[in-house]
Amino acid sequence: MECQECHQRPATVHLTKVINGDKTEVHVCEQCAKEKGYAENTFSLNDLLSGLFNFDQPSSFGGEKAQSSATEAPKQLQCPKCGLTYQEFTRIGKFGCTQCYQTFDERLNPIFRRVHSGNTTHDGKIPKRVGGNLHLQRQISEKKQELHQLIEKEEFEKAADVRDHIRELEKQLQQEGGDD
Amino acid sequence: MSLQQFMNEAISPWMKQEGPDSDIVLSSRIRLARNFDKVTFPVIAKEDDLKPILEFFTQEYAHQSFKDYKNLELVKMTDLKPIEKRVLVEKHLISPHLAEHSDYSAALISQNEQVSIMINEEDHIRIQLYYPGFQLSQALKRASELDDWLEEKVNYAFDQSRGYLTTCPTNVGTGMRASVMMHLPALAMTQQINRMIPAINQLGLVVRGIYGEGSESLGNIFQISNQITLGKSEEDIVEDLQSVVKQLVDQERRARQALKERSSIQLEDRVFRSFGVLKHSRIIESKEAAKCLSDVQLGIDLGYIKNVTKNILNELMILTQPGFLQQYAQETLSPDQRDIRRASLIRERLQLEKQ
Numbered sequence: 001m002e003c004q005e006c007h008q009r010p011a012t013v014h015l016t017k018v019i020n021g022d023k024t025e026v027h028v029c030e031q032c033a034k035e036k037g038y039a040e041n042t043f044s045l046n047d048l049l050s051g052l053f054n055f056d057q058p059s060s061f062g063g064e065k066a067q068s069s070a071t072e073a074p075k076q077l078q079c080p081k082c083g084l085t086y087q088e089f090t091r092i093g094k095f096g097c098t099q100c101y102q103t104f105d106e107r108l109n110p111i112f113r114r115v116h117s118g119n120t121t122h123d124g125k126i127p128k129r130v131g132g133n134l135h136l137q138r139q140i141s142e143k144k145q146e147l148h149q150l151i152e153k154e155e156f157e158k159a160a161d162v163r164d165h166i167r168e169l170e171k172q173l174q175q176e177g178g179d180d
Numbered sequence: 181m182s183l184q185q186f187m188n189e190a191i192s193p194w195m196k197q198e199g200p201d202s203d204i205v206l207s208s209r210i211r212l213a214r215n216f217d218k219v220t221f222p223v224i225a226k227e228d229d230l231k232p233i234l235e236f237f238t239q240e241y242a243h244q245s246f247k248d249y250k251n252l253e254l255v256k257m258t259d260l261k262p263i264e265k266r267v268l269v270e271k272h273l274i275s276p277h278l279a280e281h282s283d284y285s286a287a288l289i290s291q292n293e294q295v296s297i298m299i300n301e302e303d304h305i306r307i308q309l310y311y312p313g314f315q316l317s318q319a320l321k322r323a324s325e326l327d328d329w330l331e332e333k334v335n336y337a338f339d340q341s342r343g344y345l346t347t348c349p350t351n352v353g354t355g356m357r358a359s360v361m362m363h364l365p366a367l368a369m370t371q372q373i374n375r376m377i378p379a380i381n382q383l384g385l386v387v388r389g390i391y392g393e394g395s396e397s398l399g400n401i402f403q404i405s406n407q408i409t410l411g412k413s414e415e416d417i418v419e420d421l422q423s424v425v426k427q428l429v430d431q432e433r434r435a436r437q438a439l440k441e442r443s444s445i446q447l448e449d450r451v452f453r454s455f456g457v458l459k460h461s462r463i464i465e466s467k468e469a470a471k472c473l474s475d476v477q478l479g480i481d482l483g484y485i486k487n488v489t490k491n492i493l494n495e496l497m498i499l500t501q502p503g504f505l506q507q508y509a510q511e512t513l514s515p516d517q518r519d520i521r522r523a524s525l526i527r528e529r530l531q532l533e534k535q
Contacts, residue, residue, distance in 0.1 A: 016378070082221075084224060093348065094221070094223045094347045094348055095345070095346075095348075095349070096223065096224045097219070098345050108349075111349055115410075116353070116408045117384055117408050118411075119412070120341075120411070121342070121411060122340075122344075122411070123353075123412060124354040124417075125324065125327075125414055126338075127336050128328055129332070129335075130335055130336050134340055
């Protein structure tokens with residue numbers, strides 16, 4: 001598909017505008033998109049990511065100004081293990097090691113929320129060995145939910161069984177915790 | 181010997197089996213990103229970090245077997261010529277990233293090419309598993325078993341609240357990317373796909389063309405995958421993706437049926453014109469080849485064309501990529517030369533079908 005504006009380059013920017021229910025489609029090349037102001041909301045994925053990470057600097061695309069103020073910042077957050085600074089992290093959009101997650105922890109929630117539709121904590125698979133007593137903890141919280149539901153449904157006999165099961169699991173958890 | 185097999189056959193052995201809904205869903209894939217706990221991630225790691233990992237995999241996993249994946253082959257990227265790496269990328273056995281960052285990277289590939297475990301990619305470990313057709317849950321189950329098998333010997337980077345820790349914040353949590361490759365010619369022909377993509381994006385899923393640049397999708401082949409990896413379980417992510425794919429399959433079937441009923445002769449004409457181009461052209465660009473292959477595949481699926489292998493699109497899309505063409509020619513080819521090669525290769529392949 002060729003660009004609607006210059007009719008020379010291939011159209012790489014595709015926009016659908018809906019204004020008061022009227023729908024128009026625009027297909028232009030990147031150059032024309034910039035000239036005509038269509039490109040205001042289009043970034044490459046990298047810009048998009050580092051833009052997301054740089055949220056605490058008001059103008060992340062401000063170039064020199066933003067950079068110089070960042071380098072002058074008195075305390076630069078830096079990972080003690082791999083040496084990655086927070087600034088580098090926002091620039092490359094990648095963590096350097098496991099430790100980075102702890103080092104930058106307090107700044108991560110807003111980033112994760114944006115990338116993962118509001119989520120900040122894991123709710124999936126737990127590794128068998130490294131996961132440790134996490135399996136037990138999760139099992140207990142699941143059982144507790146079940147207990148609540150049973151009580152609401154007034155199925156007390158079943159609820160008592162589940163309660164006993166929870167007690168057993170909690171005992172197990174305490175024993176395992178003591179071993180560490 | 182095995183490397184030769186990976187190089188010579190365009191179609192991986194697993195692709196030859198027919199999966200559910202395989203007229204529309206070409207393949208299902210699960211990818212899991214994992215890292216070693218105490219080792220710097222590959223993006224900034226040095227030789228002393230990455231070399232031991234490669235050695236560990238060479239010692240512990242080369243020629244090992246897991247379930248029906250017997251005798252896993254460890255292919256070191258440094259042992260490959262650039263064209264050979266390109267062929268593996270075109271077969272989706274390794275990622276472009278792995279091919280570009282070759283120093284201490286490798287792939288552990290099963291003989292049927294269903295499993296490829298990439299070592300020292302963006303993350304230390306990337307487990308990748310394919311199934312033919314629409315079989316995401318099976319793929320997830322298998323990938324998870326493979327993951328457990330690796331975990332017996334590897335201390336994974338895992339955090340109670342963040343889950344599996346990955347190099348890129350977009351993978352943290354499950355580290356899982358589930359995807360399907362779909363052939364959607366009728367939805368593309370009727371322009372319906374353009375309206376469906378934004379709706380699918382809103383559900384946290386990504387649609388993109390696999391072949392071709394940017395938003396363009398060559399051969400009407402689309403990849404649908406999950407964007408979110410944190411805060412949802414693997415099973416929930418797969419279920420969400422499945423329900424969207426199911427709807428797309430239904431819509432595509434309906435669109436095909438409508439085309440066949442309303443404009444049968446026009447559709448038949450289009451299919452056979454494309455068939456003619458593929459059978460007789462002497463020079464063909466990848467874009468035109470992809471378009472014609474998509475038409476012919478649709479013609480096969482709708483019964484207009486008989487006596488041609490069912491997954492000709494899949495096979496010829498891979499076979500006519502630049503890397504494969506040059507691997508066959510055993511020399512570097514200019515784009516013009518490739519177009520000539522491509523045309524003759526397609527002609528020869530379709531000739532085979534008549535016998």
